[in-house]
Amino acid sequence: MRQIKSTLKLLRRSPYQALAAALAMSLTFFIASIFVILIIGGQLVLNYIEQRPQVIAFFKDDVSEAKINEIASSIKSTGLAREVKYVSKEEALAIYRERNKDDPLLLESVSADFLPASIDISVKKAADIDQITKIVKGHTEVERVITPENLVEQLVKWTKTIRLGAVIFVSTLASVSFLIIIMVIGMRIAIRRDEVSIMNLVGATRWYISRPFFIEGALYGIIGASIAVILVYAALLFYSPNIQEFLGPIQVFPINPLFFVYLWAGEALIAALVGIIGAAIALFRYLKIR
């Protein structure tokens, strides 16, 4: 308690260094949070796509139901598909009718023969859509295949890019805040040189002398991460209409408040560790006692 009090007193005495350290930390973890959210968001979109049929194969008019079923089970046996659903001409008509029930003109002009039979395939992993499409196209009985292949491909590519960007960007920023912490705590040790040497001479252990600096490092991390998460929360709240519009049918709001609690806890922990390790290096480097 006394340690925390004296740490706080020190922070008040030279607020600029403390500010620099905390801000570097909050910038790092703000950017990190945005990447975390992008990655989770991308995953949500992929999950959404994986949940509905992504590949629809329409068959030529003369293909028999038995043949279609055979093809369906061959696709199933690849293990890539989660579900393969046969939609007969009649079912297709029913769906068509349901969809266009407000438009009598369209309804009249269509009979079951007019619509092709199809199989709707949902994949286990969005990344496999391409492969399944190829397999389906390989069957001569198939007339036409609809797939969102481009969208998914793009999405998968984007998620990979974002992950790479996250690693590079966040680790650079983290290194910078790490160095700033080492510098700031190094300065603190220098400022408290007399105090440190006196405590050392009256029998303070190395741990006793080091502890306030560790607390300080951890504090920078925790304060930085907290500021970051608050900013992210505010930003998400502010932009939620735009985000929802962009995502269309994929429902993400309201975000479970627990998400922010976990985000905060996770980041505060990592940030505190960065601060503590930074302090440890500064102590190793600058604390000369015997």
Added chain:
Amino acid sequence: MIQFEQVTKKYPNGQIALEDVDLTIEDGEFLFVVGPSGAGKSTLLKLITRETSPTSGQILFNSQSISRIPGGKIPQLRRKIGTVFQDFKLLLNRTVFENVAVPLEVLGKKDSEIEKEVSAVLEKVDLLEKASSFPAQLSGGEVQRTAIARAIVAKPEVLLADEPTGDLDPKTAREVVHVLEKINDEDKNIIVMATHNVQIVNHFKKRVIVLEKGKIIKDEKEGKYETD
């Protein structure tokens, strides 16, 4: 008990500060270490706290070799020793009370205990009214007594005082040493005081060792400090 056995201290720059020193200090003893500037008085004290280590020979504290204490155990040694440093080493941004409290904080004592023990010791050195003053606001004698208060607050087995009478006038100097004598009488601890204050040494009639160029040239009970 503190024993120096054939202790030589040579600083890395080649300066020999102590040479072949043999010395036994019994429990409860009050010892003056005198000698001209550069004779090795401070070095002798620094060897006891392991601020520095002997080049050869060994120093025993309660039969344990000080130089064999592993680094992590040095704080335990220092907690048994109170030191009044030649340059006082008071923290200028802390009050008298806070300065004196440092050794107790280091021991992890509770605020209430610290309050009580610091007040008691400030009373003993007659500084209670100055408890909330900063070192810059004190007279020389008060600074010295603050340093003594800090050195004795944790009730050390050994009290080392390096020139605690610095440039005090004779009367104040005598008062300061009187405080040390009182502590020695009450607590029966070892007190080693380095000084070149002739009047003080002659007035208090304690054991005196005289160092010159790193060697003990005289060791007398109830000794005097003769200058030639």
